[in-house]
Amino acid sequence: MRSKLVLTLAIIMGIITTILFFNYMKQYDSQTVANKNKIEVVVAAQEIKRNVTITKDMLETKLMPEEGIHTNTVTNLDTAVGQFSTADIAQGEAMLTNHLQTSKEEELFVSRKIRDGFRAVSVGVNLPQSVSNLLEPEDQVDVINTVKEKDKLVSKIVVENVTVLAVGRRMVETTEGEEFVEYTSVTLEVMPNEAVKLANATESGPLHIALRSRVKADEEAASDDN
Template sequence: MKSKKVLMLSLVMGIITTVLFFQYIKQINTEKVTTATVQTVGVVVAKEKIEKNEKISSKKLEIMQMPEKDVLPQAVKSLSDAEGKLATAMIEKGETILSHRLGSEQEEDVYVSRKVRDGYRAISVGVNINQSVTNLLEPEDEVDVIFTKVIKNKTKQDVPQSVILLNKARVLAVGRKMVTPENTKDPYTEYSSVTLELKPEEALKLVNATEEGKIHFILNKRPLMSEENKTNQQQ
């Protein structure tokens, strides 16, 4: 009797084991078929962190394959659609690039607020021909600001005293012009104000200086120039 019970138990266990084995194999095959049929789409993601208002370089982008069902409608799928655009918000590493978070150079030309970097402010001051280097200042130039104040010397005579108030201040706009000469076909127009990008504490110094005396701008050499522009100048 005992041997029959052992035999029956062995048969039952064998059947159960066989059933479980075939179910496991069937599950694996089903998963393989499901995986093989998943449609993927290439989307553009940030290879590294991109700051707000930063002009996006192709070096900071890469294509990543994602399941089609997980891709948002606004996802950018081509590197060329994101390269050269401006990030309207900070984009973290690995984050999908979305079209509504990209701005164009044209938008930058319309809104001076888009050009202001984090931690800086835009401030305008009135200028005349001499103060503005004969109206030769252009957007994206860098200038030093000289402050001149008339003081009394020991003999009670008025003596002008000048100091360099600010160094390498970025010019955001001259008058209402916010684009560089090479990027516009508009004719030259005179202007009577210059908008600078300054730290808040620097802006306070500039405002006080304009109230207490006179300011003049010293034009620095433009820091960046494309190879195309260099060639044109040489010709």
């Protein structure tokens, strides 16, 4: 009698186990099929404004149905990181290649290089005044103004530690092998009150650009990365 009871329980347990196994496999197969029809795409993890440098923390990946995905959808984070947004992108919106622009393309528009609250002002320079035309975009400089007071010349710093946005009409650094083009103006990124100082200084006497070292800035950037 006891052996029959054990056998019956074993059969019942076997049936339950089989049912559970088949239900699990059915669910697993459904999930597998569903995932086969989806691919991983890059979406905005937060709202991204136009003309913003895209960083990794602004993005995330998400599985989306393959059928509804645009052909220009970005599927690799590295494709978007470090580029500029060409439009406002809502949180959760899939990134498209036409939402992106390289830094070099972006810098074709000087207005997009100017930080919020700053202004771009150009000053005329000759060869000695421009450090022999050795200035490059992104250099940090001081501007010195020389005026005549009574019977002597007096030089003073008008603005200091400001960024060069452009030399002539060139807004990106010179690349190896690129032909040198002489320039007669330098465009600087300054605060509004500094723009007024530069305008006054231009009318009162010659300006000279004093170039600052990049070594310390590069060392600080390397230290921050570590």
